Structure formats: structure tokens, C-alpha cells
Amino acid sequence: xxxxxxxxxxxxxxxxxxxxxxxxxxxxxxxxxxxxxxxxxxxxxxxxxxxxxxxxxxxxxxxxxxxxxxxxxxxxxxxxxxxxxxxxxxxxxxxxxxxxxxxxxxxxxxxxxxxxxxxxxxxxxxxxxxxxxxxxxxxxxxxxxxxxxxxxxxxxxxxxxxxxxxxxxxxxxxxxxxxxxxxxxxxxxxxxxxxxxxxxxxxxxxxxxxxxxxxxxxxxxxxxxxxxxxxxxxxxxxxxxxxxxxxxxxxxxxxxxxxxxxxxxxxxxxxxxxxxxxxxxxxxxxxxxxxxxxxxxxxxxxxxxxxxxxxxxxxxxxxxxxxxxxxxxxxxxxxxxxxxxxxx
Numbered sequence: 001x002x003x004x005x006x007x008x009x010x011x012x013x014x015x016x017x018x019x020x021x022x023x024x025x026x027x028x029x030x031x032x033x034x035x036x037x038x039x040x041x042x043x044x045x046x047x048x049x050x051x052x053x054x055x056x057x058x059x060x061x062x063x064x065x066x067x068x069x070x071x072x073x074x075x076x077x078x079x080x081x082x083x084x085x086x087x088x089x090x091x092x093x094x095x096x097x098x099x100x101x102x103x104x105x106x107x108x109x110x111x112x113x114x115x116x117x118x119x120x121x122x123x124x125x126x127x128x129x130x131x132x133x134x135x136x137x138x139x140x141x142x143x144x145x146x147x148x149x150x151x152x153x154x155x156x157x158x159x160x161x162x163x164x165x166x167x168x169x170x171x172x173x174x175x176x177x178x179x180x181x182x183x184x185x186x187x188x189x190x191x192x193x194x195x196x197x198x199x200x201x202x203x204x205x206x207x208x209x210x211x212x213x214x215x216x217x218x219x220x221x222x223x224x225x226x227x228x229x230x231x232x233x234x235x236x237x238x239x240x241x242x243x244x245x246x247x248x249x250x251x252x253x254x255x256x257x258x259x260x261x262x263x264x265x266x267x268x269x270x271x272x273x274x275x276x277x278x279x280x281x282x283x284x285x286x287x288x289x290x291x292x293x294x295x296x297x298x299x300x301x302x303x304x305x306x307x308x309x310x311x312x313x314x315x316x317x318x319x320x321x322x323x324x325x326x327x328x329x330x331x332x333x334x335x336x337x338x339x340x341x342x343x344x
Contacts, residue, residue: 029062030250034237035074036087038182039067040280042203042295043110043235044087046261048279049272055260059253069182070151078103078239084247085239085254089155090313093238093333094323102241104335107255107342108305109235112222112298113316115159116206117142119218123197131218135225138218139167148180148187148199155234156200158320163219163226165319184208191215204283207290222298232312233305244335251335255342259303266299302343305334 036044047065050056056063068074071088072095078086079101086092087109096103117138124130127141142164149157161171171177178196180187184205190196192214199205206217221229237255244251265272269292276288283291307330317323327333 027060029057029060030253031062031064032085032247032250032254033064033066033083034085034087034254035066035068035077035083037068037071037074037089040184040204040282041235042276042291043089043114045276045279045295046109046258046265047087049265049275050257050261052275052278053261053264055257056254058260059257061250061253061257063254070154072151072153075101075103081240081243084243085237085251087235087237089234090236091153091155091158091317091322093236094314094317094328095153097327097333098322098324103238103333104241104244104338105236105238105305105333106244106251106335106338107237107258107303108233108300108309109237109258109303110222110295110298111231111233111300111306111309113155113159113226113229113232113234114203114222114295114298115156115200115234116203116217116221117147117159117163117198117200117219118191118206118209118215119198120191120194120196120215121213122194124216124218129218130216131220131225135219136167139163139169141218142198143169143174144176145197146176146178146195148178148190148196148201150182150201151179153322156202158317158322159221160200161320162229162316166228188212188214203294204280204287204291207287207294208283210290211284211287220294223294229312229316231306231309232316233309234313236305237303239335241335244338248338251338252341255303255338259343262300262303266296266301269296304339304343305330310334 071092074086074088075092075096077083093103129138129141164171209215219225224230310330
């Protein structure tokens with residue numbers, strides 16, 4: 001027998017079920033546009049891992065990765081609003097702040113200056129220097145040489161300026177800095193033919209040069225060759241303060257996904273190797289082995305910005321002229337609220 005109360009219960013259930021789709025339906029992914037330098041720098045490997053492993057999807061994000069040829073262009077895209085988050089080196093952040101373009105760092109990608117000075121075989125043989133030589137001798141050997149950099153204002157230029165200045169040399173008069181861009185194959189050809197005697201470039205170029213017998217790393221700051229630079233934060237994620245405030249939930253979700261990727265890489269070396277081979281399909285097995293050996297020690301356990309690591313980076317960039325003391329204090333630059341929300 002169908003009673004009045006049964007009918008009411010049935011109608012109530014029908015209303016509840018009918019209303020479920022609007023409540024339980026998964027929210028549409030939030031679009032987020034990011035930018036990075038090139039598509040084979042190991043610094044941005046966690047972005048690839050987060051995309052590949054579905055961490056962005058799990059965080060409710062639809063991330064579009066835009067690739068640019070230099071950090072300066074990433075910064076310009078970020079400040080113009082064409083991307084939401086920039087991923088490049090902290091040199092670009094300090095340059096933006098120096099130009100009175102507000103920016104906040106929301107996380108770390110590499111805790112080490114992963115740019116090396118790489119010498120051609122001919123140069124290293126003639127100068128009779130190697131990584132085992134005293135640092136002063138290695139820097140002195142660069143006097144008068146043609147040294148490749150990716151471009152003015154870059155982290156690669158900053159390293160050359162820093163090393164030469166600390167050795168009492170003038171970067172303008174005592175060396176010839178050549179803008180070579182980011183084409184690794186072209187740079188290797190320049191080293192091979194002798195048109196460049198050395199180059200300042202990010203990983204994995206020194207590992208590739210070694211594997212292909214074109215040259216070798218002469219100075220590797222991230223591996224302790226320059227004690228004053230040891231542990232300084234280098235690759236970072238950052239954004240405009242107004243955009244980060246408006247899109248705080250998306251920024252937190254992005255950093256949280258990167259934190260998962262960094263943890264995955266640090267805990268699963270075999271899987272990380274397989275993914276790294278997919279990330280940069282041109283790397284030879286020996287190159288991947290060398291790259292991972294250098295990269296894993298400077299991979300952040302979490303994308304947290306350590307005060308001391310930031311302080312060393314600021315000191316470095318004050319000396320190179322890429323930064324000023326105005327508006328560059330830790331609390332002025334680091335978006336701790338976003339980082340804390342993403343990592344706790």
C-alpha cells in the first residue's frame with residue numbers, strides 16, 4: 001500500500017538525487033598559463049613530471065606551458081599578463097624588481113646555481129686547466145677568451161661577471177662575451193670549431209659536451225666549485241602580486257602540484273630517469289646518468305625558499321649589478337602565504 005508518507009519520502013529522494021549533479025559534479029579545471037625557458041632545461045623537469053603524472057589535474061588545474069627563449073622574455077610575458085606564472089632563474093626576478101616591476105616568488109625549482117662554465121677541449125688543453133685546478137687559476141684562464149652567454153641580463157652572463165669581478169678582472173675589457181642564444185646544438189658546434197673557447201650555460205649542456213667529447217665543465221657552482229655560491233636558490237616560480245592575489249587558489253594549487261613532483265623525483269630515481277629520458281629525448285644514457293647525479297642533490301625536497309639560500313642569491317646579484325637593495329628583502333619578495341598553504 002502506498003501511503004502519503006511514502007510518496008513524500010520518494011519525492012524528497014527524487015529532489016535530492018536530481019540536485020546531486022550540481023553539487024557533486026567535479027568543478028571544471030581552472031586554466032593557468034605558465035612560462036618557462038626552453039624545453040630541455042632540467043630546472044623545469046618538475047613541471048613536466050607534474051603534467052605527466054596528473055598532479056596538475058588532481059589539483060584542479062588545466063596548465064598550459066608556454067616556452068620562451070630567455071628568462072627576460074618569460075618575465076616580460078608575466079608582467080604583461082599574457083601568462084599567470086613565470087618559471088625561470090632568480091636573476092630575472094631581481095632584474096624585474098630593479099626595473100620597478102613588482103613580482104613575488106612562490107617557490108623553488110633548483111637550490112643551486114646550475115649554470116656551468118664549460119671549456120672547449122682545445123682551450124682546456126692549451127690553458128692546462130681543469131676542474132681540479134684552483135678556482136683562481138680556472139677564472140684567470142678565461143682572461144681574453146671568447147665566452148658564450150645566452151644573452152644580456154641572463155643568469156649565464158651574471159655568472160661570468162661574478163667570477164671575473166671576484167678575481168679582479170673587468171668583464172668588459174678582460175673577456176669577450178658572445179651572445180649565443182639557447183640552441184645547444186649550435187653552441188656545441190661553436191665549441192667544436194673553436195669559435196668559442198668557453199660558454200656559460202645551464203644543465204645539461206656540460207654533461208652533453210662531456211658525453212660528445214666536445215668539452216668539459218670547468219666551473220660548476222652548484223657542485224661546490226664556488227663556495228660563496230653554495231646552496232643559493234636559482235630556478236624559481238614567480239608572479240605579479242596583483243595576479244597572485246586574484247588567483248591565489250590557483251597559485252597554491254600549482255605550487256602544491258610542483259611539490260608533489262619534486263617529492264616524486266626525489267623518492268623514485270629509476271622512474272625519474274625514465275621520465276627525464278622522455279622529457280629530453282636527445283639525451284644519451286651516459287648523459288642522463290651524469291645529469292641526475294648533479295641534479296638530485298640540488299632538487300628541493302619542497303619548493304620552500306630558505307632565507308639563507310635567498311640571501312646568498314641576493315648577495316650574488318648585488319655584486320653582478322642585477323639587483324639593488326631596494327625592495328629585495330626576503331619578506332618583500334617571497335610569497336610565504338602561498339608557499340605555506342601549498343606545502344603544509
